[in-house]
Amino acid sequence: MLPHKSCEAFLAVVETGSFEQAAIRLHITASAVTLRVQSLEKQLGHTLILRERPCRVTAMGQTLLEHLQHQRLMEQNLLQQLKGKSEDSSFYKLNIATNADSLETWLLATIQPTLIQEKITINLMIDDQSQTHQLMETGVVNACISSEASNMKGCITHKLGAMRYLMVATPEFQRIWFKNGVTRESLRHAPAVIFNDKDQLHSDVIVKLFGLNIQSYPYHFIPSAAAFSEAISLGLGFGMVPEIQIQNELKQGKLINLIPSAETDVNLYWHHWKQQSEPLKILTHVLVQQAQNIMIQN
Incomplete structure (x- = not known):
């Protein structure tokens, strides 16, 4: 099994861009972060992080990063399903990828009542509608709006309509x-x-x-x-x-x-993991229903 503390240090360095900032996030010394990352690299037999400013992942580091991000997202989903929300907040948090045009025109107005009523916060990631699907594949987001029609393994797809x-x-x-x-x-x-x-x-x-x-x-x-x-x-x-x-x-x-x-x-689709939290189920239902009235149905 991958050592938890070493993986935590690796994620912190990648996401903050430096060993010093990772140390601040983890409340340990920068040398301790370095030792944990070095230990992980030794165990896996690969250099994972290029010591630059900011730090960058190698090809093998990217593979590990995607695995850990996916693992973290699945854990967050599980905790939300079991507890309803995280321990330190009264709000649910969902990671969603969308194309810029949907965000600019109809998305926020469509989901605004649900976000308020269900106490949901969203972390939006913007990319071209042909690219957002990749953020699902790497496990970075809970759901996405994409022009890709096909299902990914472990996902469900709903057609929203066309822009x-x-x-x-x-x-x-x-x-x-x-x-x-x-x-x-x-x-x-x-x-x-x-x-x-x-x-x-x-x-x-x-x-x-x-x-x-x-x-x-x-x-x-x-x-x-x-x-x-x-x-x-x-x-x-x-x-x-x-x-x-x-x-x-x-x-x-x-x-x-x-x-x-x-x-x-351009046809757009809503993709989400089969195992989804209750807030995401509610948001999915609203989004799919409202899209029928907003987008072109063909």
């Missing part, structure tokens, strides 16, 4: 860059706005419709859902935005549907 994305821009931007229409040639010169390097939606649509890869045109990376939409509204570029987020702007003519054929529905 519709439109390729939009301001009327002024259209007049400057696409006065003769949106063509392959005009797209080579017009700046795009893309959420981040994991966001493939914009580039996939342009490749499909015009045969241009992302290296063929200028673009901004703006990794904030609110700032991303604002950048398009300010005329910095054109991009794929959830329809639900810009309904008013479209009605008022501040934004236009630049390429109607680029309209794309």
Whole structure:
């Protein structure tokens, strides 16, 4: 079996980034933390942590980290099921991964009454909808919103519905860059706005419709859902935005549907472990039911 104190020291170093901060968290000396981590490395026969600033895990350290995080999450779930909540708090805590667009548009308003009524706190982790599933696989979160439809072993999946994305821009931007229409040639010169390097939606649509890869045109990376939409509204570029987020702007003519054929529905799913705490069961029920009224059902 893995030694508990050594694993605790390893986790503390990885999560705080240094042996000194890990010592403060564990209320022991930095030398004691070092000895525990060295003992664990000797037992496993691998270097687990690169002594840098901040400290980083090796490949084998990452494997151990994922195992320990998953183990800790399962233990937390078990304690919540047995006790209802942790000993030092009247609130339940849930770790949830979500895509930024869901967080920006509908997620918090949907679960807000339940969080208050059931005394739930949430630790949200943000990633692209195609990536959040990996946080479930590594055991970092209790549940996630993902575009991945397939079940993981030990998990249950619920279809929430689809978010519709439109390729939009301001009327002024259209007049400057696409006065003769949106063509392959005009797209080579017009700046795009893309959420981040994991966001493939914009580039996939342009490749499909015009045969241009992302290296063929200028673009901004703006990794904030609110700032991303604002950048398009300010005329910095054109991009794929959830329809639900810009309904008013479209009605008022501040934004236009630049390429109607680029309209794309992205299906989203709610994944959670089969063994889930009572608060997560309640949250799951609310989320799945409310999503039927918010998202496109196809």
